[in-house]
Amino acid sequence: MSGRQFVLLSLNGISFGALLFLLSSGFTLIFGLMRIVNLAHGSFYLLGGYVGLTLMQGGQSFWVAMIGGALAIAILGFVVERGLLLRVRGRTMPEVLLTVGLSLIFADLALARWGGDPILLDRPSQFAGTVELSGVTYPEFRLLVLGLGILLAALMWILQSRTRIGAIIRAGVDDREMVSALGINVNAVFTGVFVFGALLAGMTGVIGGVFLSLYPGADGEILNFALVVVILGGLGDLRGAIVGSLLVGLIDSFGRSLTPSLSYFLLFAPMALILIFRPRGLFGRATVD
Amino acid sequence: SAPGGGDDEGGGEEGPIKVGVIVPTTGVVAAAGTDMLNGWNLYWEINGNEVAGRTIETIHEDNAGDPTTTLTKARKLVEQDGAAVIVGTLLANTALALAEYLDPLDDVIGLNPAGSADDLSQRGVVDNYVRAGGWQSSSPTHVAGDWAYEQGYRKVITLCQDYAFGHENCGGFTNTFTDRGGEIVQQLWAPLGTPDYSSYLSDIDPASADAAFVLTVGADSGRFVKQWEDFGLKDNLPLIGGETTLEQSLLRAMGDEAVGLQSFGHYAEGREDSATQEFVDEYVDAYDQLPSYYSASTYTAAQWFAETLEAEDGDMSDVPAFLETLKGYQLDNSPFGPMKLDEHGGTIATMYLREVAKDEEGRLYNQVVEEYPEVSQFWNYDPQAFLEQPVYTREYLGEDWPESCDQFASDCPLEGE
Amino acid sequence: MNTLRLVKWASLAAVVGLTVALPYLVSSFYVNMATQMLFFGLFALSINLIAGYGGMVTLGQAGVLGIAGYGLGIFYTSYAVPLGVSALLAIISTILVAAFFGLLLVRASGVYFLMITLAQGMVVWGVAQRLTTLTGGDNGLRGIARPPFAVEYWSYYYFSLAVVAFCVFLIARIVRSPFGLSLKGVREAETRMAPLGYDVKRIKLFAFTISGTFAGVAGLLLAMYNNFFSPPSVYVKASAEGLLMSILGGVGTITGAFVGSGVFVFVTNYVSGYMERWPTLLGLIFVLTILFTPDGVVGAWQRLVWAPLLRRYGAADEAELIEVGVGGGGLLSDRDLKGSKSAIEAGSAAPSEEPSEQVEETRAGS
Amino acid sequence: MDETPSEQSGARPVLRLTGVCRHYGGLRAVSDVSFEVASGERRAVIGPNGAGKTTLFKMISREEPTTKGRVEFLGRDITRMPAYRVAKLGLSRTYQITRVFPALSVLENVVLATQGLRPGRYQMFKAAMSNKALVEDSERAVEQVGLQRVTKTPAAELGHGEQRQLELGIALAQKPRLLLLDEPAAGLSAVERGMMRDLVKDLPDDMTLLLIEHDMELALGLADYVTCLHNGSQVAQGNPEEIKNNERVQDIYLGRGD
Amino acid sequence: MLTVSDLHSGYGLSEVLNGVTLEVPDGKLVALLGRNGMGKTSLCRSIMGLDPPAIRSGTINYNGTKVTNMPPFKIARLGLGYVPQGRHIFGSLTVVENLAMAHRSPAGSSQGEDWDLERVWEMFPRLAERKANVGAQLSGGEQQMLAIGRALMTNPGVLIMDEPSEGLAPVLVDQLGERMQDLKRSSLSMLLVEQNYSLALKLADILYVMENGRVVFAGSPEELDTSEDVKRRYLGVGV
Ligand SMILES: Nc1ncnc2c1ncn2[C@@H]1O[C@H](COP(=O)(O)OP(=O)(O)OP(=O)(O)O)[C@@H](O)[C@H]1O
Ligand SMILES: Nc1ncnc2c1ncn2[C@@H]1O[C@H](COP(=O)(O)OP(=O)(O)OP(=O)(O)O)[C@@H](O)[C@H]1O
Ligand SMILES: [Mg+2]
Numbered sequence A: 001m002s003g004r005q006f007v008l009l010s011l012n013g014i015s016f017g018a019l020l021f022l023l024s025s026g027f028t029l030i031f032g033l034m035r036i037v038n039l040a041h042g043s044f045y046l047l048g049g050y051v052g053l054t055l056m057q058g059g060q061s062f063w064v065a066m067i068g069g070a071l072a073i074a075i076l077g078f079v080v081e082r083g084l085l086l087r088v089r090g091r092t093m094p095e096v097l098l099t100v101g102l103s104l105i106f107a108d109l110a111l112a113r114w115g116g117d118p119i120l121l122d123r124p125s126q127f128a129g130t131v132e133l134s135g136v137t138y139p140e141f142r143l144l145v146l147g148l149g150i151l152l153a154a155l156m157w158i159l160q161s162r163t164r165i166g167a168i169i170r171a172g173v174d175d176r177e178m179v180s181a182l183g184i185n186v187n188a189v190f191t192g193v194f195v196f197g198a199l200l201a202g203m204t205g206v207i208g209g210v211f212l213s214l215y216p217g218a219d220g221e222i223l224n225f226a227l228v229v230v231i232l233g234g235l236g237d238l239r240g241a242i243v244g245s246l247l248v249g250l251i252d253s254f255g256r257s258l259t260p261s262l263s264y265f266l267l268f269a270p271m272a273l274i275l276i277f278r279p280r281g282l283f284g285r286a287t288v289d
Numbered sequence B: 001s002a003p004g005g006g007d008d009e010g011g012g013e014e015g016p017i018k019v020g021v022i023v024p025t026t027g028v029v030a031a032a033g034t035d036m037l038n039g040w041n042l043y044w045e046i047n048g049n050e051v052a053g054r055t056i057e058t059i060h061e062d063n064a065g066d067p068t069t070t071l072t073k074a075r076k077l078v079e080q081d082g083a084a085v086i087v088g089t090l091l092a093n094t095a096l097a098l099a100e101y102l103d104p105l106d107d108v109i110g111l112n113p114a115g116s117a118d119d120l121s122q123r124g125v126v127d128n129y130v131r132a133g134g135w136q137s138s139s140p141t142h143v144a145g146d147w148a149y150e151q152g153y154r155k156v157i158t159l160c161q162d163y164a165f166g167h168e169n170c171g172g173f174t175n176t177f178t179d180r181g182g183e184i185v186q187q188l189w190a191p192l193g194t195p196d197y198s199s200y201l202s203d204i205d206p207a208s209a210d211a212a213f214v215l216t217v218g219a220d221s222g223r224f225v226k227q228w229e230d231f232g233l234k235d236n237l238p239l240i241g242g243e244t245t246l247e248q249s250l251l252r253a254m255g256d257e258a259v260g261l262q263s264f265g266h267y268a269e270g271r272e273d274s275a276t277q278e279f280v281d282e283y284v285d286a287y288d289q290l291p292s293y294y295s296a297s298t299y300t301a302a303q304w305f306a307e308t309l310e311a312e313d314g315d316m317s318d319v320p321a322f323l324e325t326l327k328g329y330q331l332d333n334s335p336f337g338p339m340k341l342d343e344h345g346g347t348i349a350t351m352y353l354r355e356v357a358k359d360e361e362g363r364l365y366n367q368v369v370e371e372y373p374e375v376s377q378f379w380n381y382d383p384q385a386f387l388e389q390p391v392y393t394r395e396y397l398g399e400d401w402p403e404s405c406d407q408f409a410s411d412c413p414l415e416g417e
Numbered sequence C: 001m002n003t004l005r006l007v008k009w010a011s012l013a014a015v016v017g018l019t020v021a022l023p024y025l026v027s028s029f030y031v032n033m034a035t036q037m038l039f040f041g042l043f044a045l046s047i048n049l050i051a052g053y054g055g056m057v058t059l060g061q062a063g064v065l066g067i068a069g070y071g072l073g074i075f076y077t078s079y080a081v082p083l084g085v086s087a088l089l090a091i092i093s094t095i096l097v098a099a100f101f102g103l104l105l106v107r108a109s110g111v112y113f114l115m116i117t118l119a120q121g122m123v124v125w126g127v128a129q130r131l132t133t134l135t136g137g138d139n140g141l142r143g144i145a146r147p148p149f150a151v152e153y154w155s156y157y158y159f160s161l162a163v164v165a166f167c168v169f170l171i172a173r174i175v176r177s178p179f180g181l182s183l184k185g186v187r188e189a190e191t192r193m194a195p196l197g198y199d200v201k202r203i204k205l206f207a208f209t210i211s212g213t214f215a216g217v218a219g220l221l222l223a224m225y226n227n228f229f230s231p232p233s234v235y236v237k238a239s240a241e242g243l244l245m246s247i248l249g250g251v252g253t254i255t256g257a258f259v260g261s262g263v264f265v266f267v268t269n270y271v272s273g274y275m276e277r278w279p280t281l282l283g284l285i286f287v288l289t290i291l292f293t294p295d296g297v298v299g300a301w302q303r304l305v306w307a308p309l310l311r312r313y314g315a316a317d318e319a320e321l322i323e324v325g326v327g328g329g330g331l332l333s334d335r336d337l338k339g340s341k342s343a344i345e346a347g348s349a350a351p352s353e354e355p356s357e358q359v360e361e362t363r364a365g366s
Numbered sequence D: 001m002d003e004t005p006s007e008q009s010g011a012r013p014v015l016r017l018t019g020v021c022r023h024y025g026g027l028r029a030v031s032d033v034s035f036e037v038a039s040g041e042r043r044a045v046i047g048p049n050g051a052g053k054t055t056l057f058k059m060i061s062r063e064e065p066t067t068k069g070r071v072e073f074l075g076r077d078i079t080r081m082p083a084y085r086v087a088k089l090g091l092s093r094t095y096q097i098t099r100v101f102p103a104l105s106v107l108e109n110v111v112l113a114t115q116g117l118r119p120g121r122y123q124m125f126k127a128a129m130s131n132k133a134l135v136e137d138s139e140r141a142v143e144q145v146g147l148q149r150v151t152k153t154p155a156a157e158l159g160h161g162e163q164r165q166l167e168l169g170i171a172l173a174q175k176p177r178l179l180l181l182d183e184p185a186a187g188l189s190a191v192e193r194g195m196m197r198d199l200v201k202d203l204p205d206d207m208t209l210l211l212i213e214h215d216m217e218l219a220l221g222l223a224d225y226v227t228c229l230h231n232g233s234q235v236a237q238g239n240p241e242e243i244k245n246n247e248r249v250q251d252i253y254l255g256r257g258d
Numbered sequence E: 001m002l003t004v005s006d007l008h009s010g011y012g013l014s015e016v017l018n019g020v021t022l023e024v025p026d027g028k029l030v031a032l033l034g035r036n037g038m039g040k041t042s043l044c045r046s047i048m049g050l051d052p053p054a055i056r057s058g059t060i061n062y063n064g065t066k067v068t069n070m071p072p073f074k075i076a077r078l079g080l081g082y083v084p085q086g087r088h089i090f091g092s093l094t095v096v097e098n099l100a101m102a103h104r105s106p107a108g109s110s111q112g113e114d115w116d117l118e119r120v121w122e123m124f125p126r127l128a129e130r131k132a133n134v135g136a137q138l139s140g141g142e143q144q145m146l147a148i149g150r151a152l153m154t155n156p157g158v159l160i161m162d163e164p165s166e167g168l169a170p171v172l173v174d175q176l177g178e179r180m181q182d183l184k185r186s187s188l189s190m191l192l193v194e195q196n197y198s199l200a201l202k203l204a205d206i207l208y209v210m211e212n213g214r215v216v217f218a219g220s221p222e223e224l225d226t227s228e229d230v231k232r233r234y235l236g237v238g239v
C-alpha cells in the first residue's frame, strides 16, 4: 500500500467515522441509557435529510437546512416519545417493536412524499472545495464533518460529566418507578433525551445527504452502521461511541480496499466476534439489564 | 378431480384484454419502477387504450423489488384477475423469478422490458417471456470494450457493482476489450449499497491505467460520480461508464460533476431522431421530467404489444401464434431506435456512446456521441460458440475467450495481433 | 357453560372443516394465500418458540430459514440429489447451522441476544449474496421442484397443511412439556435456573436449535412453493416480518402465529393490489397492535370476547385466568422481558445480584 | 471450642470448606473461611451487614467462583463444578432477595424446582403438568409453606411475605441434602415467622441446614452451632449459648441493647 | 401533616385496601403493623402515587394539598420521602451516584440541616467504605442502608419507610432506632411499617395495626402493649 493510499484510506475512515459518531451518539444515548433499541433512528436520519432537502430546494442554505432538519426531527421525536413510546415505557420488547413498526411507516411515507430518486444534497458553499493534504486531494466537506464530530463529542462529554442527567437516566432504566418516587420527573427526562437523540439524527441526516445521498433504504443502511458502532463500543458509553465509530469507519475504509470480497462481512464479523468475547462491547460496563 | 374456482379469461378472441404490470413502486428501486409505470401509462394515454377493437385494461401490482413478492403478485394477476399478459419487471432477480413462474404456463404472455439478465435470451430462454423494449446487460459493454481499444486505451481498471448485473456488464467489457489485446490491470468490486466509494477510489492510481470502466446502479451511482470528482479523478483518468451509472433517472439528482462524462447504453434521451424526441416531449408534458430508459422500455413494450395485436386483428386466442408474431415484430421507430429480436429472443438494437450535457433549463441529459446500429447480444461472436461459454460471472469475465477466430461470426480481431 | 363449550367445539370443527375443504370452496388465488399463511405461520411460530416462550427475541431467524431454502436448492438443482433426500439434507444442514449459531448465543440474553442474531442473519445473507457459484447470488436459485404428488396448487396446499399441522402438533407438545416449562423459567429468571439443577446453556441451545429446525421446515415449504429461493428471503427484513407476525397474532400462543401470518399475507398479497401505501398500513397495524393489544389479536379476542362470555355463563374462574393472563407468556404484556416490572411489584431487586457473576464467568471462560 | 460437632463425631461431613476466599478487586469479601458441617446439623451463619455471608453461600452453591480454597460437598470437590450439577448432588438454596419466576403460577414455580432434579427435565413430549407424581410432590411443597390457597396465582401478584414463602417452597421441593437459607424470615411477620420456625424445625433430620439470619431469636433457637463472620473472616464459632455470650460477637453484631 | 381518609385501592379486580384512614401528625413517628399481605405496602405505594395499586376512592392530603392521583414525582417534591420495601436501589449506579441523584434541597424553609453525603456516611459508616461500588454489588443490608440514605437525601418533610430494618444486623437495627429518634427530634414526621414489634413499640408515638386492608387498631404504644387481644389476633406477638 502506498503512503498516499494509506493517508487517503485513513482520512476516509476517520471522516466516515465522524459521520457515524454524529448519528450514533444520539443512538447510544437512547439505546444505552434508556434501553430503547430505537430501530427508527435510521428513519429519523433519513427524514431529517429529506426535510433539509425540501428547505434547500426552497432556496435555503445548507446551514438553515441542517438546523431545520434537526428541529423537525426533534419535534417528530417528541411526538413519537410522548404519543407512543410513553405508553409502553419500560417494556423492552414493545419498545423495540414499536420502533420497527414506525420505521416501516416512515420509510413508506417518505417514499410517497419525496419519491425514490437518490438525491445528493449540495455542499455548503464555504466547504465545497478540496484541499491538498500532504499530496492528497481531499474534499473540505469531509473535514468539516470531522470537525463537527469532535465538537459534538466535547459537548456531550461536558453534558455527561457535569450534570446529573446521566445518572438519573441510568437509574430510570434500573427502576423508573423509584426515580419518580424521589421527586424526579423521569418521563420528562426520558423525553428530553429521546428528543435530543432525534435532533442529532435529523441533523446528521442533512449532513449525510451531502456525504452519502438520500434514497429509500438509506435509513436501514445507516442504522446497521449505528448498531454496529454501539455494540462494538458498548451500550450507552460515550467513549464507546467514539471508539466504535472510528473503528467502524476505519474497518470499512481499509477493509473494502484490502479485502473487497469480504465486504459483506466486514461489519458483522467483528461485531459477532466482539460480542462473543466481550459480550458488553469494548467499553460496556456491567450494568443491570 | 381437481378442485378449484374458475379464472375469468382475460385474453382470447374478444372482450377486454387484461394486462398485469408488475413494477416496484415501493422499496429501494421505487423511483425507476415509477418511471416504468409512467412509460406504460403514457403510451395508452397518447394512443388510447383500444387496439383492434379490444380494450386494454391495465392492472398494476407493486413487487417492492423483491423476487418472492413478484411471484406472489404474478399469481394474483394471472389467477385472480385473469391477466393474459404480464409486463415486468425491473430488477434482474425479479425478472428471473417471473420467468420461472411463467415458464410452465401456456396461455400467458410475459413482456420483459427491463429485466436485462443475459441468460433470459441466451442459456435460460423462457418461450413466453419476451424481451419487448428490453435489453441484455452485456450488449452495451461489448461495444464499450471494443471502443476503448479503438481509443488507444491499453490498460483499463474496472470497477463494477458486485452482483449479477455488475458481473455481466463487466464481463461484456472485459471480453471484447481483451480480445483486442487490451489488459485489465485492476478489478474492483463494490457491493450494492456501498456508502462510501472513497476506499475504492483511493485504490485507483491514475498513472497506472489509461481509463476506467465503471458500472454502478441506483444511489451508488450518485455517490460514485460525486466522489470521482472529489478525489480528483475526473480530470486525470478517462471514465467509461456503463448504462446505469449515468442514466436519466439518476442524472436528475446529479450536478456539474456529471457533465462531460461518457457512457455506453442502449438508450439516449438526447437522441435527435423524431421517434425519441416525440416520446421525450410527450413525457415531459405529462410528468415534468425527462424520461429515463425505464420509461422508454415500458412505453416501447406497450407499442410493441399494441402493434402486434393490431397485426393479429385483436385475436389472442392462439397464444403460440401470437407469440410468434410478437417475436418476429420489428420496431423501426421506438424511442430506442430500431429494435428487433434475434432467433433466441435477444434484442438487436442500436447502442450509443453518450455524453452528459446540460440543456437550457439546466437539466442533465445524455446526448449521442456515436451510434452503433444493430448490435447483437452475441457481439460479433459465433452464437453457438458464445452460448457454450458460461454466463458472465465474477469468476468468468471472458478474459481468455475466445482463443481462436473460428469462434467469431465476423471481424475476428485476433487476426490483427 | 355447556352451551359455551358447544360453541367452542363447534367453531373449532368449523375451522377444521373449512381448512380441509378450502380448495373446493375458493379459487386458486385464495388457496395459494392460505398455503403461504401456513408456512409463514410456521415460521412465526418458530420465532414464537424462542421469543414468546423463551424470552429470547431474535432478528435473524430468516437466516436460519434460509439455510434450509438454500440447502434444498443447492442439493436439488446443483447436485441433482433427489428431492426428498435434498430436503432431508437441507434440514440436517439447518439443524447443524442452528446449533452452531446457538452455541454462540448461549451466553447472551436480552438486547445482546437480539444483536447477535441480527449479525448472524446478516452473515447468512452476505454468504447468500457473495457465494455466487453456490447460491446464484442476487439472482437466486431457480428450478426448485415441488414433490411430484403436490405439484398443483391444491395438492401443494394439502401437503403444506399436513406438514405444518404435524409441526404444530410437535410444538404444542413441546411448549407444555417439562422442557417448555424450563424454557419459560429461563424467560422469567434465567439465573435462578442453574441452582435448581438446569443447565441453562443446554436449554438455550436446544431451544434455538429446535426453533431453527421448524424455521427450516418453513424454509423448505417456501422454497418449493416458489420453485425459487433468493437473498431477500433471508434478509433482516424477513426476520422482522416473522417477528411481526408472531406479535400481531399474540406472542406465546400457537393460533396467534397463524392469525399473524394471515394478516400479513392478506395485506401483502391482497390489500397491496388496491392500496398504494400498503407498507404504511402494515406498519400501522403493527404499531396499533403493540399499543392497544399487546397480547395480539388472539389475546385481545380472549380478553375482550371470550372472557366476558365465560363470565356471563358462569365460568368466572376460567375468565379470571384469562384476564390475569396466567401462562400467557407476556413478552409484550405488562411485564418487561426480564420481569423487572414484576420484580418491582414483588418488592425485590432480583436482577441486582446477577451482573457481576456474569462478568466473572465471562472472564473465567475466555 | 474450635472443634465443630462433626469433627468431634468423626462422621464424614456433608460440607467442608477449606481456606475459602472470595476477593473483589481489593475487597476481601470472604477470606480464609474453613469449617465442616456434619449430616443433619443445623448451623447458623451470622455477622454484620457486608460480612460476606451471602457471598459464602454463593460460593457453596457455585454461583460465584471461588478465588482461593476448596469446597467439598458430600466428599466431592465442587470448587469448579457448574452450579446445576451441584444442585443435582442435592444442594438447594433460597435468596435473601426474592428470586421467583414472576409470570409463572405458584405451582409452576414449584414444579420447575421439582422437575429440575429429575431425569426427564428436558423431556419434550409429555405435558409437564400431567406427571402426577411430580405435581403431587410439588403440591405438597406448596402446602408445606402454606400457599395452597394461591397455587394458581402468578408469583408476581403475591405479597412480599408470600413470595418469601414461595422462595422457601421452591427450595424445599427439591428435598435437598443440604439446604442453604439466606435470611428466610426477613420481611415475615411474627405469625409467619413462627410458622417458618416450625417448618424448619420439622425438616427431616438428615437434611443439613445452613442458615443466615439476623433475627437472633430465630437463628439461635434453630441452630445447633453458629459461625460468626466479620469482614469476611471467621471471628467466632460455638453453640448458641457461647455465641450469645461472646464479647466480640456482642460488640460487632448483637449490640449491647438487648 | 399527612392524612389518609377512607382509601380504597386494588390490583386489577381485587381490592386490597378497604377504606383505610390514618394520620401522621407533624414531627411524630407513626408505626404501621400487620401480618404479611395485609396491605401495608399497598398503602405506602398509594400514598406515593405509585401505580399499582390503583386508587378507587378516598383522599390523601399532605399539608393541606390533596395528593391523590398526582404523579409520584410531584408528590415526592412536596416533601414525601420513600424507603420502599425490598430496597429498590439503582443497581447500575454507584453508591455515591445513588445518593447524589436523589439530593434535593429541602422544600420550603426546612427543619434541621440539609442532608448531604457526609451526613449519610456518618449515619452508615459501612456505606462510606463501599462508595465506589455499584448498587448491585452491595450486600442486602448495605442496600437497605443505601435505600434509607437515599430517601433522606431528598430532605423530606415526612418519611415513609417500608420495613427499613429488614435484613439489618441487630446492632444496626439498634443504631437505626437511635437515628430515628434523632430525626424525630429534628421534627421530621415518619410513617414506619415494621415487622419488628419491639422496635416499633420503642419508637412510635402512634401505632396502627392493619388487617385485610383495614385499620383494626389505632392508639399509643401503651395501649397496644396492653391490648393482648390485638397483639395476639393481628400480630401474633406474645403467643
Ligand atoms: N460483585 C461484587 N463486587 C464488589 N463487591 C461485592 C460484590 N458482591 C459483594 N460485594 C461486597 O462483598 C461484601 C460481602 O457481601 P455479602 O453479600 O456476602 O454480605 P452479607 O454478609 O450477606 O451481608 P448482609 O447481611 O447485609 O446481607 C459486601 O461488602 C459487598 O459490598
Ligand atoms: N402486584 C400485585 N398484583 C396483585 N396483587 C397484589 C400485588 N401486590 C400485592 N398484591 C396483593 O395485595 C395484598 C396486600 O399486599 P401488600 O404487599 O400491600 O401487603 P403487606 O402488608 O405489605 O405485606 P408484607 O408484610 O408481606 O410486605 C396481598 O394479598 C397481595 O397478594
Ligand atoms: Mg446477605
Ligand SMILES: [Mg+2]
Pocket (backbone or CB within 6 Å): D160, E040, E041, E042, E085, E162
Ligand atoms: Mg409490604
